Amino acid sequence: MAENPQGEVTRLLAEWGSGDQNALNKMMPLVYAELHRIARRAWSHSPHNNTLQPTALINEAYLKLANAQTAPFQDRCHFFAVAAKAMRQIMVNHAKSRLAGKRGFGLANISLDDVNPVIHQEAAEIVALHEALEALHAVDPRKSQVVEMRYFGGLSVDETAEAMGVSVATVNRDWRLARSWLIREMNCESP
Amino acid sequence: MNRPPRWDEIERLYHQALELPVGQRDILLARAHPTLREQVESLLAADCKAELLAVPPTHIVADLLDAEGGGLTPGQRVADYAIESLVSVGGMGEVYLARDQEGRPVALKILRRHLTMSAQAVNRFETEARAASALCHPNIVAVYQSGEFPAGLFIAMEWVDGSTFRAIMTAGQVEITDAMNWGGQAARAVAAAHEAGILHRDMKPENIMLRKDGVVKILDFGLARDGGARGPEASSMGGSGTISGTLSGTLLYMSPEILRGESATTASDVFSLGTIVYELVARQHPFAGETRLDVFEAIECRPVAPIASLRNGVPQEVDRLILAMLDRRPEGRPSAAEVWELLRRS
Numbered sequence: 412m413a414e415n416p417q418g419e420v421t422r423l424l425a426e427w428g429s430g431d432q433n434a435l436n437k438m439m440p441l442v443y444a445e446l447h448r449i450a451r452r453a454w455s456h457s458p459h460n461n462t463l464q465p466t467a468l469i470n471e472a473y474l475k476l477a478n479a480q481t482a483p484f485q486d487r488c489h490f491f492a493v494a495a496k497a498m499r500q501i502m503v504n505h506a507k508s509r510l511a512g513k514r515g516f517g518l519a520n521i522s523l524d525d526v527n528p529v530i531h532q533e534a535a536e537i538v539a540l541h542e543a544l545e546a547l548h549a550v551d552p553r554k555s556q557v558v559e560m561r562y563f564g565g566l567s568v569d570e571t572a573e574a575m576g577v578s579v580a581t582v583n584r585d586w587r588l589a590r591s592w593l594i595r596e597m598n599c600e601s602p
Numbered sequence: 603m604n605r606p607p608r609w610d611e612i613e614r615l616y617h618q619a620l621e622l623p624v625g626q627r628d629i630l631l632a633r634a635h636p637t638l639r640e641q642v643e644s645l646l647a648a649d650c651k652a653e654l655l656a657v658p659p660t661h662i663v664a665d666l667l668d669a670e671g672g673g674l675t676p677g678q679r680v681a682d683y684a685i686e687s688l689v690s691v692g693g694m695g696e697v698y699l700a701r702d703q704e705g706r707p708v709a710l711k712i713l714r715r716h717l718t719m720s721a722q723a724v725n726r727f728e729t730e731a732r733a734a735s736a737l738c739h740p741n742i743v744a745v746y747q748s749g750e751f752p753a754g755l756f757i758a759m760e761w762v763d764g765s766t767f768r769a770i771m772t773a774g775q776v777e778i779t780d781a782m783n784w785g786g787q788a789a790r791a792v793a794a795a796h797e798a799g800i801l802h803r804d805m806k807p808e809n810i811m812l813r814k815d816g817v818v819k820i821l822d823f824g825l826a827r828d829g830g831a832r833g834p835e836a837s838s839m840g841g842s843g844t845i846s847g848t849l850s851g852t853l854l855y856m857s858p859e860i861l862r863g864e865s866a867t868t869a870s871d872v873f874s875l876g877t878i879v880y881e882l883v884a885r886q887h888p889f890a891g892e893t894r895l896d897v898f899e900a901i902e903c904r905p906v907a908p909i910a911s912l913r914n915g916v917p918q919e920v921d922r923l924i925l926a927m928l929d930r931r932p933e934g935r936p937s938a939a940e941v942w943e944l945l946r947r948s
Contacts, residue, residue, distance in 0.1 A: 550609055551609060558655070561655075562655050584617055587620070587649065588613060588616055588617070588645070590648075590649070590655055591616070591645040591646070591648040591649040592645060592648070593655075594648035594649075595644050595645060595647075595648040598648070598894070
């Protein structure tokens with residue numbers, strides 16, 4: 412399976428398109444691994460280019476994994492939905508490992524800034540957002556998916572609408588309410 | 603009638619309210635059932651401070667994937683400076699100890715590479731460089747140079763060999779005379795900045811250092827803007843460049859008017875400084891609370907205990923001065939220059 416992720420993903424996309432929900436579960440690890448690899452490479456080779464835009468990463472993973480020339484357009488949308496989910500997992504996993512102290516900085520002489528309150532802040536917020544999104548999912552799955560695609564997947568409103576098969580107006584409204592809801596949720600939890 | 607409101611009801615009313623001008627929303631909401639109204643009002647309140655999700659996750663991804671906490675290695679050059687060691691990592695970037703060509707130590711603040719993609723972060727960084735270099739004062743950290751290098755932006759600053767007020771307070775009790783002396787020096791610096799038309803806007807114990815020889819140095823003019831130019835963003839408390847500045851900024855040193863979303867003035871800096879001096883002298887924070895809401899309420903309306911009730915030996919006029927700095931009405935507070943005058947004489 413790992414020998415040819417491209418053929419695998421193309422096949423799984425087709426299966427998913429024809430209603431097989433299991434295909435999604437099988438596709439996730441492949442997409443995750445590819446995105447992770449691309450992100451690492453992009454960052455270590457050229458730290459100040461724009462390839463770390465999630466959409467750019469996802470596009471590259473799509474070109475790599477799916478048979479982009481022949482795949483139906485709908486497959487591309489489906490792929491983006493999966494990839495946004497994978498991006499979310501990548502970020503949350505990294506944030507969690509950072510919070511767990513796997514990335515200690517070993518600072519001997521801290522004098523210009525107090526490190527501890529901020530050092531884990533970004534990571535903590537990613538995790539808090541992730542948890543708030545899960546709570547939102549329980550209330551309104553579509554809105555949580557809109558946030559996942561827009562925020563973690565970096566998709567535009569139009570792309571999100573396309574991928575989800577809803578109108579642009581719906582995405583806009585969902586996005587706004589979801590954002591308010593998440594802010595309220597996160598404010599209550601973090602003193 | 604006490605069932606919780608249905609989600610679709612909340613959703614409908616929320617969007618209806620958003621379509622109305624702010625002033626007319628109350629009329630619409632007044633007609634709704636109290637529990638529904640409460641839900642929608644809290645969502646609308648959250649909508650106002652929607653900084654959440656404003657920063658693309660690109661920055662976070664890059665940060666999290668960046669294998670090295672500090673991207674620069676010892677010996678590496680940034681303009682004319684040679685990196686010696688990583689000092690700290692904050693939301694906005696790293697601070698390094700570096701050496702200039704004569705071998706003198708400088709603090710090199712780096713805007714993380716990925717953050718240079720965010721215009722907002724770059725703007726804030728450049729504002730800091732500008733504001734601080736416009737100020738030449740013995741109690742304000744001097745900025746030597748700022749610029750760009752292949753991996754990002756940098757500010758070269760005076761190296762302060764000492765500890766932050768936060769670290770000092772954590773380490774143990776501060777003598778009353780020391781607290782007054784340090785508070786006075788900080789007030790003197792703030793007075794000089796105000797004289798130059800510059801507000802600090804983010805005074806907190808993490809931003810004030812005591813050099814080993816006893817000289818106080820104020821740093822981090824990251825949120826500083828010229829006193830005259832006040833934008834709507836004045837109330838955004840974020841200084842971190844993270845997902846949600848509003849959620850992460852510390853409330854503890856913010857004045858009531860800033861919490862209400864009003865523009866910062868020189869009196870707002872005085873309030874923040876008053877909070878810090880109170881904490882130094884009284885050994886406890888005047889507005890401490892379990893949650894953000896507790897802190898918010900404390901700053902808004904909880905009476906501040908005179909320091910005499912917490913610690914003996916504080917001169918009465920100093921106690922009065924600090925309470926006056928914490929006056930909820932900005933016009934009731936002394937100026938930074940007056941604070942400096944009084945603390946100097948005490």
